[in-house]
Amino acid sequence: MNRRIAIRNMALILGSAAILPSCLTDKGKPVVQLKKLKVDADQEKVVNNLAETILPKTDTPGAAELGINLFVFKMIDDCYDKEHQADFIKGLCDFADAAKKQLGKSFNEATVAERTAFVNTVDINAKNEKYKDVTKLTAFYKMVKDQTVFGYTTSKYFMTKQIVYELVPGRYNAYFPVKKLAAV
Incomplete structure (x- = not known):
């Protein structure tokens, strides 16, 4: 009886060892399955x-911890038209190229301080009227920033921990004075 258990366990271990390398090597495969956008793993990481x-x-969870990055991809894939999706992909490539040119390395390899400095320059250029039509980079940055903020402010964490969300009619207060109501 012990020999059967040992053979079964050995078969499970060998089968796992054969499958494990294929599970660990999905380097070029993105995490998010999108219908219209075609992004690779490096672009997703950017x-x-x-x-x-x-x-x-900070003392609150960041965008990565809340999965806002997945929300950004899903919203752009599902809710934007083809023209804006093409602008997103072109802007993503422009953003990666500009980061590599300015930082001397890819945006993914940069430190947090370097990323913040680069994003601040992109943000200033996006707000400046002179740079609005130069590249798709500003359109990409605005899309990601808008969807990141939207995803954060509509996340479960934000709606339950940061602000107390109540459904529309609110609470019934039977002791609310009528005089205060008439004054409003």
């Missing part, structure tokens, strides 16, 4: 790091 740079972890 957006993840950008969202984390916009909303970093």
